Amino acid sequence: MTGLAPEHEIHRRRFGRNLGLGLALLFFVILVFALTIVKVGEQPAPLGAAPALQGQAHGQPKGQGG
Amino acid sequence: MADIRVDEQSGEAGFGDYVALLKPRVMSLVVFTALVGLLVAPVSVHPVIAFASIVFIALGGGASGALNMWWDSDIDRVMRRTCARPIPAGRVEPNEALALGLGLSILSVAMLGLAANWVAAGLLAFTIFFYVVVYSMWLKRTTPQNIVIGGAAGAFPPMIGWACATGGISVESVAMFALIFMWTPPHFWSLALFMKDDYSNAGVPMLTVTHGRKSARTHILVYTLLLAPVTIGTGFTQIGGGVYLAIATLLHARFLWGAWQIWRRDEAAAIADKYKVERKTFRFSLIYLAALFAALLAEAGLHHFGFGGWW
Numbered sequence: 096m097t098g099l100a101p102e103h104e105i106h107r108r109r110f111g112r113n114l115g116l117g118l119a120l121l122f123f124v125i126l127v128f129a130l131t132i133v134k135v136g137e138q139p140a141p142l143g144a145a146p147a148l149q150g151q152a153h154g155q156p157k158g159q160g161g
Numbered sequence: 162m163a164d165i166r167v168d169e170q171s172g173e174a175g176f177g178d179y180v181a182l183l184k185p186r187v188m189s190l191v192v193f194t195a196l197v198g199l200l201v202a203p204v205s206v207h208p209v210i211a212f213a214s215i216v217f218i219a220l221g222g223g224a225s226g227a228l229n230m231w232w233d234s235d236i237d238r239v240m241r242r243t244c245a246r247p248i249p250a251g252r253v254e255p256n257e258a259l260a261l262g263l264g265l266s267i268l269s270v271a272m273l274g275l276a277a278n279w280v281a282a283g284l285l286a287f288t289i290f291f292y293v294v295v296y297s298m299w300l301k302r303t304t305p306q307n308i309v310i311g312g313a314a315g316a317f318p319p320m321i322g323w324a325c326a327t328g329g330i331s332v333e334s335v336a337m338f339a340l341i342f343m344w345t346p347p348h349f350w351s352l353a354l355f356m357k358d359d360y361s362n363a364g365v366p367m368l369t370v371t372h373g374r375k376s377a378r379t380h381i382l383v384y385t386l387l388l389a390p391v392t393i394g395t396g397f398t399q400i401g402g403g404v405y406l407a408i409a410t411l412l413h414a415r416f417l418w419g420a421w422q423i424w425r426r427d428e429a430a431a432i433a434d435k436y437k438v439e440r441k442t443f444r445f446s447l448i449y450l451a452a453l454f455a456a457l458l459a460e461a462g463l464h465h466f467g468f469g470g471w472w
Contacts, residue, residue, distance in 0.1 A: 108175040109173060111177075112174065112176045112179075115179075126216065130213050132209075
């Protein structure tokens with residue numbers, strides 16, 4: 096490798112690191128967005144509702160066990 | 162060759178070096194056991210919340226791996242198995258690993274709390290604390306029972322997964338914890354029997370060094386015997402069933418046979434066949450744990466379609 100080579104091993108590694116971090120951040124943003132949609136979309140249990148009507152979206156018993 | 166060396170000393174780590182700090186192989190076990198804990202719970206979780214929870218549990222596990230590599234970089238340098246890790250190899254500065262570990266710890270705990278619930282987040286925080294402070298900093302270098310205590314840190318993930326779904330702790334999640342907790346010592350001591358030079362060179366008080374190899378062989382057999390009631394007992398809880406019990410009995414009989422063979426032979430016999438039995442039992446112990454959790458998952462699947470289980 097000559098002294099003034101424009102693409103050095105270091106540059107490749109730095110690019111790989113930036114790309115990896117960028118993709119990780121993008122993944123995190125999408126995950127938080129998806130979580131927000133799900134959390135906002137959850138139906139809050141109406142006051143005084145019977146337990147069977149609660150937890151339509153999250154925390155619903157599977158109907159197995161005990 | 163000289164070119165590579167210059168790069169290594171320049172502190173320019175690649176993305177893969179930071180991933181390596183998070184111990185991806187340990188992470189895969191964390192993801193699998195946490196996922197089983199979450200799926201076998203009798204409460205269904207929205208798929209997005211379940212996915213996010215597993216991601217944050219894995220991230221928390223990775224954070225504790227980075228903190229462990231920061232603290233243990235001095236002994237990692239000495240051991241053959243670990244000398245190529247990013248810090249001893251000079252690609253990542255110890256302070257970078259510390260910052261990454263602390264940052265990811267806070268992020269993963271906070272995000273798990275927001276995504277699932279704060280019981281699960283609290284358990285994840287305790288797991289990181291236990292692995293880094295209690296195991297890595299305190300007990301690993303002071304007691305030959307280090308593996309026994311360290312096993313607890315690896316045993317928490319299914320409990321966290323269960324807590325993500327149910328918001329609490331129960332007999333079933335404690336049973337899954339006990340399964341990994343009791344499995345870890347015979348698993349690691351079989352490894353220590355054939356990786357003998359490494360730990361003694363690093364000054365880590367492994368049982369094989371402090372109490373001798375005969376004692377380690379006895380310990381493997383005793384712990385495998387003590388593991389039996391935990392493995393079989395799990396089959397009689399709500400997450401167990403006939404399928405699990407049949408698989409667990411066969412698997413444990415095989416594991417016990419390996420432990421018995423390890424106990425029966427002496428060092429001369431082991432050296433003669435290059436630790437064949439020890440290596441075989443170590444490899445089998447990995448299959449054993451994976452298959453037990455897969456069997457629990459199968460029971461949950463059967464439950465879903467109205468089969469399996471006791472209840």
